Amino acid sequence: MSKTIYATGKRKAAIAKVWLTPGSGTMTINGKTLDEWLGGHETLKMKVRLPLEATKQLDSVNIKATTLGGGYSAQADALKHGITKALVAYEESFRTILKPMGLMTRDSRVVERKKPGKKKARRSPQFSKR
Template structure:
């Protein structure tokens, strides 16, 4: 089977995911998962969740290119991209991934700053006189 491509997004991060039959290698921005994320075990677990749920940890090779945002948002974008790539690879995975919410794009993003405010919602201290 040829390579399968999918895109994952979260906040301002975008991940481009290529999935093919292989031995379970995961390369993110030219690095292994451990080199890319360092000691963030909980975030590594979040990235690997779609593969663990579908039991594909050792049967597919994944190459990811990610950009924008911070490492946590990038990790969630990678998770979304891997989930979508697995569904494109085999449609039966949709029924497995859907209950975990892995196919839903997390639409939360930073609210824009409003004029007259210090931040999006924070205002200056009220003065009665």
């Protein structure tokens, strides 16, 4: 039985669409391997692999993903969230492993909007006595 699981992960303005299938452990993001996609960012690669390593599925599921919006760091976090959601849909017992690690929660922090009379979101114009 070859079932394909789809999940969406989000972080800031980045969205990751993840398709998970049983297989040999290949990971394709935007048509590239993880190493090609993230280059020398080893910490981000570890972050993306974290849900797979926690559930010991690194060599038993194939992941095909597309990311859009935001920067590469936010896209990596969105991908991590999407992989986690896909793993839980694939095997419900993984939830007990991933939930305590804080991987099921979508990081809801987004950029604060700029307010009128301010230079940035909170930065006030410089005070001038004269």
